[in-house]
Amino acid sequence: MTSPAGRALSRLGRTRTAMAALIVLVLIGLACLIGPGVTGHEPERAYPDLRQLPAGLAAQPDPAHLGPALERLAFRMRVKLEAVAREGDTLRLTLRSDAGVDRRSLAYLPRSGLFGPPDVLEERDAGRSLAIAVPIRQLHFPLGTDVQGRDLLTRCLVAGRVSLAIGLAASLVALLIGVAYGATAGFLGGAVDAVMMRLVDVLYALPFVFFVILLLVFFRPSLLLMLVAIAAVEWLDMARVVRAVTLSLRERDFVRAARALGLGTPRIILRHIVPNTLGPVAVTATLLVPQVILLESFLSFLGLGVQEPQTSWGVLIAEGARSIEAAPHLLAGPAVLLIATLVALNLLGDGLADALDPRVG
């Protein structure tokens, strides 16, 4: 491979940390994309009997949770449990009620999520006693469950979709604004450039995070508003980088040739300047995505970002931080995913910067 992009790619391939980071990112992305369909739980499905389960691979409900769950269900069904016997994966129950056991109440058993549909084996005492067999479901919660008994792994992956989507979308918007602005300012130069970059300097001095918070507090938080607010903050770096590169490109021969051929300014910027800024843009964008994801989680942590029933890593971390004493795994799951993503993105950005730097080997 002899093109600069090809050389950079092969150099990137040789840096082991950057490749490891890329692999981690792809894995996290795939997990978030297809994971929620594989875990076997709906993200909103709550198991009231299995709240705040610790992380583990054992099948649920385990004996420790089975007893209390049955008690609660019996209370709801207005029956007494006379006999409970477990045979493998089925439970043989004898229910008793002086007013007669209402068969419709058997629906409570599958509705709890812990049991399959029950079979009635025998009816005695004119309906006052009922023997049934219920299959026990085998549920797995590798990361445990949250305060409401929802599967944490599924929720983390669904949250990851939102966090990653916002991170990519807001970065893309910031990238487009920044590249267009920086290339225009750098190419036109002179007074236009001075005014445009002066505006960027002014914007840099604004306490932007405060403005984002104000926006989200005053107007009801929504995904779109957050996207716009984050993009509005984050395009400044990109504009500066692209302008600096454009300034040096402007005097190059191929740009002069394009001008001599009579191409218009917009066409030169689009066809000749922008493609040549791609290297630094790629590096800046890779380092921009973790910043955006961090800002999104920060806003969601404060309750100003993603709102229920949607969830993001920031929301889950906020939930985990609230119950950190009782159930530290609630913080650990989403925090590890978020930090792994951010570290991988930062390392990938570093690797890209090294690979694109012509001075290094």
Added chain:
Amino acid sequence: MIRFILRRLAQALPTLLAVVTVSFFLMRLAPGGPFDLERPLAPAALENLRRVYGLDRPLIVQFGSYLASLARGDLGPSFSFRDQSVLDLIVRGLPVSATLGALALGLAALLGVGLGIAAALRRGGAVDRLLGVGAALTLSLPSFVVAPLLQIAFGLTLRWLPLGGWEGGSPSHLVLPVVTLALPQVGALARLTRASLGEVLRTQPIRTMRSLGLPPARVTRHALRGALLPVVAYLGPLAAALLTGSVVVETIFGLPGIGRYFVEGALNRDYTLVMGTVLLVAGLVIALNLAADLACAWLDPRLRADA
């Protein structure tokens, strides 16, 4: 030099005016008001309150009178903290945020620059390899994850340090918030110092000095002067961000600083308090950027020529 400072101060005025204008109209155009309580007030009482605070006048008149009182150095009364002016609240909150920020800045600068120098001087050494991943790691540790973890480890399990609170700024209450604030910046500063010093060490003057047999310590000192430029330029906005209080750290550790006042002000539609805190932050950002530029000019005589 004096002219440079004066020109920058003159440039700051339009920026501050823009901050005031944007935040003023942003807040007033937003739905809700400072007197929207859970139990609505009687219409007559609401009318009286609005008249007392001047909210019944046209928006543009209110803006004019706010600017006029700003020019006199009056930030107005707070809407939600009764009988207190915004200035009182800032005078109370700023020392908290500034103490935390200054300590965090000092810690981050010391550790970050130190590690960065060590890494640059010994390429491929232990510190250098540690920074390769370590810098990206500290950059990626959100304060809202670090803070609860520190609280669990040192507050609940080991019981060495309190979980939060200010208590007049006693050292034991400062440790965890300062560490939380400083941690991400250690990585950022170390990386910046390492890259910048590494570049300077490869330049011709430094290689010449080496070839002339100058002692390594002296060569390093010369190189550092140039290498610290981008670091100092980065410290300006960083100082502003740290000194004006981190919303998250102050919230998690229950510290009565500027960040907390800002969030409470925003939630309560306390127009004047929000304006006051935003203005303070913007002013500090501008002032500290200027200070960083001056420090750069002191480090690099070439920059003085432009000024």
